[in-house]
Structures are given as C-alpha cells and as structure tokens.
Amino acid sequence: MNTLQELEQLLLDGDLESLNDRIEKLQASTEFDQLYDAANLFIDYGFLSQADAIFSQLLDFLPDEAQLKIDRAAVLLELGEEDDALLLLTEIKPEDEEYAQALLAQADYYQTIGLAETALSKVREASTLAPHEPVIQLAEAELLLDSGRYSEAVRIYQKLHEKTDEIAGVRLSSRLAEAYSAGAAYEEAIPYYEELLDQETNPNELFGIGLAYYQTERYTDALNKLEQLLEMDPDYFSAYMLAGQSHSHLNEDAQALELFQKGIERDTYDKELQLAAGKSALKLQLPQESERYLKEALVLDPEYIDALVTLASLYDQQENDDALIELLTYSEADQLEIPLLHAFLAYAYERIENYKEAYEMYRKAYDGMQEDAGFMDQYAKFLLEEGKQTEALKVIRKLVEIAPEAEEWKVYLEGQSEEEV
Template identity: 35%
Template sequence: MNYGEQMIEALQNNLLEEAEGYFLEALEKDQPDELYVLADTLYQLGFLVETKAIYEHLLIDFGHDDELKIGLAEIAIEEDDIDGAMDWLAAINEDSPAYPQALLVSADLYQVQGLYEVSEQKLLLAKEILPEEPILTFALAELYFVMGKYAQAIYNYQELVDTGLNEMSGIFLEHRIGSVYSALGDFDQAIPYLERAESQNETTDLLFELGFTYLQNKEYRRASETLFKLKELDASYTSLYPYLAKSLEEENQLERASEVIREGLRVDQYNPELFYYAANLSLKLNDEEQGEYYYQESLILNPDSETVQLALINLLLKQGRFEEAVTKIEAALENEEADPQFYWNLALAETGLEQYKNATAAYEQAYPHFTGNKDFLREYALFLREEGNLKLVQEVIENYLKLEPSDEEMIGIVEEINGDFN
C-alpha cells in the first residue's frame, strides 16, 4: 500500500494527523501515476489545498501536462480566485489537446460572472474544434437556456436526444426541452417531453412542472391528478397547493379547492398568498366572514400588499361598512404611490356615507387615471349628473361613448344636457 492509499485510509478512519503525515510522505515518495490518482480522490473529497499541492508538485516534472493547469484553474474557481483561474487557463496554448477543455472551463467561469456572450464565444470556438463532443453541445444548450435564447437551447438539447442520450450531468434532456417549450408558452409541445421525462425519472420538481403546464394548457383534470400525485409524494412541497386548488376551482370543485388551500396553510402558515387565495375561495362559497378573516391574516403577514388591501376594502363596500372602508383607504393613501383604485373606492365609500363633497374630491383624484375605463366613466357620469355638474358630466360621457358608443342611456343624458344648455 503506497502512502497515498494510507492517507485515504487514515482519512476514512478520521485520523487527521496521521493522514497529514502520509500526505507529506506521498509527495516525497509515491510515483507520479499514484499521485495523479491521489489528487483525483482528494479533489472528489473536497481537499482542495492538498489537491493543489499535488498538481503544483507534478507540474515541476510534467510542465507539458495542461490538464494539471486546468485542474489548478478549477481549484482557483472553487476558491473564488478568478484572476488565478484566468492565469492558469491562459497558460494553455491553442495547439494543446487540452485547449477545448480549457475553453469549456473558461466558458463556465464567464457564465458565472454573467458574461454570457463571452461564454458563448468560448463554447462555439471549442465546438469548432470538437464538433461531435456532447459535453460542449450540452454546455451550449444550458447557456442558451439561461440566456433565454430558447430556440437555440432546444436545437442543442434535441441534437443530444437524437444521438440517443437521455441524461447529462444529472439533468434529463427531455425535461429540459419541456421546460423550454413551457417557458415559450408552447404548452402543447412541452407536455409530451415532460411526460416522457416523468416516465424516466419521477421527481417532485418534474411533477410540479408537469402539473403546472397542464394547468396552463387548461387540462384541469390532468393538472389536479398530477398535483395530487405530487402531494402524496411530498405534502411539504408548498408551491403545489395554490395550483392544485386552481385546477379544482376551474372544474367548479370549490369545496375541494378550499380544502386543499386549508391543507396548504397547515403546511405553511406563513404564506400570505395562500391566505389571499383562501379568502377569495371563501367568498366564492358565500362565506364572507371566513373570507374577511383570511384577508386579515394575509395582511398581517404582508401588510403592504395593495392587492389584498383592495380586496378587503371591496368586501367592506359590498357589506355597506363604509366608515371602516374609509379608514383603511385613508391609511393606504398615506403612501404617495398608492394605487389610484383607492381613490375610486374612497369615492364609493364617501357616497355610501352621503359625504358627497368628499366623494367629489375622491372622484376628481381618480379621474385622470381612469379615462380609459368605461366602468369608472359611466359611474362618474351618473354621480356628476346627480350633483348637477352638467359641464363636466358631458365631458365624461363623451369620453365614455368613445369606448361604448351604443349606450342609449348615456346618449340620452347627453342629449338632455345639450337641450338644457340650448
């Protein structure tokens, strides 16, 4: 047994001091081929300092071995020594057999730094040298996927699949192709790939993606079946619950959808989105008290959510709780960048309280933001007519009729106003 083997045995027995001694002996006395094996083993075990020492020791006698330089570059990358990695890679000449591998490592290095175009150039150059090398094709596909160049990503993934490959670097290629088609919104194309990937390697992430894609493609039954399968496999996969509930809701299974959301809340009681969804389902089930409770819980977790604030205010307006609505709206409007919908809601609440002066002011604040909203314009026109503001009501109705020219009631009001002016 050589010293390197004794070192590994000592490490396995947690005899660190003995392992260090054997390591120093190995550097002095083991044969070069034995040191290569030791370096590979230590690198796999994460002993980067010792691996680096072996590579540098071997370079003294084997300075022509560019794979040692690549190994040192990879260690430098692991140690976040970008300049050091660049130096080692630059030391490899273009005529070296290791040059394509050096290009691949440098491409990874540039990609990590977000320099995608430079990374692409390195990979394309390497592929010119080794056009049939699958690792380079895969690296290009992965880079294009990250860059959002989906057509190029699909082309390269498909090239690998066409050669009979199913998986590379722990990634199932058909899963990737399905993911790219899904990102493109081409769900019909995505689904067959994801289904085949599932048959090869059923994982929680893949089941979620397949279920989500079914949902996006409006295949609600298959979506719910897939997501229920995921729930059975891992009930703690919290992302599944809103999408499973949505697929059930689309099939008008509201009670079951609500039950799924409640299960999700038991798994993740700190998710404001789940509480918000639970509130909306409660309202669809005509349980306003429960809906209000869930809105309040969502706001406790995310008090700045204007979406939830507006939803709760809409519920208060529906129930005629105008004073409470005004209080919440005024608090929201303390934010100078508040959604203009708050002004519209404030106008409704003040009208409900018969505070018409306040309602007028709120409508005036909202008006510039809703000149293209026919519902707002119609409502505002009727309010102005009641208030006797005939000049402004004519302007508002004219804007409204550009959007809804066949509304006979509004046309009649304009004619009536014009008659009054004449």
C-alpha cells in the same frame, strides 16, 4: 488497504487530524499518479483546498502539463479564485491537445462572472476544433438555455437526444422538458416529462408536468400529478398553489380552498397562498374567512396590491365604509396612487356623506378609470347631485363613448342639446 482506500476511510470517519498527517506523507512522495488520484478523491468529498494544494504541488513538478492546469482551474473556480483560474487556462496554447477542453473551462469562468456571450464564443471556438464532440455541443446548449435562448437550445438538445439520453450526467429529456417549458411551449414539453416519469418518479418532474398540463388547460391531468407529488413530498409548497388553481378552473372552489389551506398550514408566510385562499373563500360566500386570509396577506406584505384591492372590493360590496376608509387611509395604501383604490374611497365617502373627500377621490380616480363604465356612471351621478353640471357633461360624454348602450345618458345629453338651442 491501499493509500486511496485509506484516505477515503479517513474522510468517511471524519478523522481530520489523521487525514492531514496522511496528506503530508503523501505530498512528501513523488508518486504523481497517486497524488493526482488523491486530489480527485478530495474533490469528490468536497475538500477543495486540499485538492488545490496537491494540484499546485504537481504543477511544480510538471509545469507544462495542460490537464493539470485545467483541473486546478476548475477547483479554483469552485473556491471563488476566478482570476487565478483564468490565468492558468490562458497558459494553455492552441497547439495543445487539451486546448478545446481549456476553452470549455474558460467558458465556465466567463459564465460564472456573468459574461454569457463571451462564454458562448469560447464554446463555439471549441466546437470548431471538435465539431462532433457531444460534450461541447451540450455545453453550447446549456449556455443557450441559461441565457434564455430556448429555441436554439432545443435544437441542439434534440439533435443529441436522437443518439442518447445522457451526456456527462445530464439527462437530455430533462433538459428538453425544461427548455420547452421555459419557452412556454408546454405542449411540446409534456412528452419529455412523460418519458422521464416512465423511468423514475421525481418531485421536480412531477411539478413540471403538472405545470405543463395546467398551462395547456388539462386541469384534471395536472391535479393527478400534483396530488402524486404532494403524497411524495408534502413540503413541496408551490404544488399547493398550482393544485388549488387547477380546482378553481374546474369550478371546484371548496376543493381549491382546502388545498390553499393545507399549503398555508405548511407555510404560513406565503402571501400568495393567503390571497388565493381569500379569493376562494369569497367565491364560496365566506366573507369573514376571506377577510381573515386577505388581512394576513397584508400583514406579510402591506403593499401587496392584489390583496389590497381584493379586500377593498370586499368592504365596498359590504358597504363597510369605516373598515374601507381605515384600510386605504391609515396604511401603506395611502401612498399608492392606484385609481381603483381612489374609486373605492370615493364610494365610501359618498355613502357616509363626506362629499368633499368623495369629490377629491373621484377626481384622483378619474384619469385611470375613464374606461370603467360603472365608475363613470357613479361619478356622473355624484357630480350632478353636487351641482357640478359642466364637469358632469364631460364625464357623461366620455361614458356614452365607451358604453353606447347607456341609453339614459344619451337621452340626457340630447336634452341638454335642446336646452342649448
């Protein structure tokens, strides 16, 4: 067994004491090639500090070796020692053969600290030195993808994909599918997902193509892929939501509710699944079930506006005024300035004949509800009942403007004009 095999066996055995003894003996030698290979072995097994120590030792003996500086800088970046890594990389000069590689390493550094444009400039500088080097072109595309410049990334990935499908362990068809999807070009993404799935079935790619089918309204195709995904990985939580929504679009509300329920069984803390189940139950005329899911969503997030509005709407339809007032008055909802919620409260207070509170809620809702003909109609009637004719006329004029078909209010306004004459 040679030295590297011995080290690897110790790593596999987890014998750290013997491993440290063997490292000390190795570092006492001057067999640079063996030390270098050992450092890369440690990197493969995640022993970055040990790899760094060896690279540091090698640089003591070979201070001008540019490749060693690049290798150590990469390890330092992984260890979070970004400044030391950059210092090493800037020691590599333009005349060095490894300069383009050093520029790519610098790009990694700048990307790590959030300076995407600086990283891109380093990659493009490297590209001028080696314009036909696929690894550099790939690095530019990766940065563009991470920066949200999807169409630019796609152009480079496409060019590379014409010659090969894999560079440095990166599947170009996967990147093209990802870039097209991220840029909402789902139709263009589908062939690349299909290409990937022809070679290997992968949960993430099944979800990706399921989402692409969903976004292009191919709901049955989406369901086929999502069901396959859930058979492979029942804990792929986001697939339950997407599969349920696909059933909803196909008007298969019972199947949708079943998917949402299965998702909730796997993850009871997913407020979006709770909301989706509540809405599906509502469509299926299961108000008690709907209320239960919506309440659970609000337990998870008391300011979950969509759940709050849906539950308030349910109570309003049921004229369950005590529950509606309790929901919107004695909770976090009381602090939310949402016109529709004020409108629901106005209706509830009016029904229980608390006209003072109803008037306040109508007034609060008015500015945000002026385009809602149903609200405006209700408000106009309330104001007239309360003898507030001047305010009512203002509301009615606006109502007729947004709903020309409101003939009864047109007649009312005409009658008011005749009285004025």
